[in-house]
Amino acid sequence: MEFVKRWALERGDNVLLTSGNKPERKRAHTFYEKMGFLHRDSGL
Numbered sequence: 001m002e003f004v005k006r007w008a009l010e011r012g013d014n015v016l017l018t019s020g021n022k023p024e025r026k027r028a029h030t031f032y033e034k035m036g037f038l039h040r041d042s043g044l
Contacts, residue, residue: 019032
């Protein structure tokens with residue numbers, strides 16, 4: 001993930017990660033937030 005984030009930053013791009021918005025995904029969300037990703041509701 002760190003490689004991908006660095007690669008995207010060097011290109012001037014962003015990384016969008018989707019992991020589902022269900023209660024059973026809470027641990028995954030916590031993991032990604034610790035990696036620096038921000039949680040936002042997609043509004044879909």
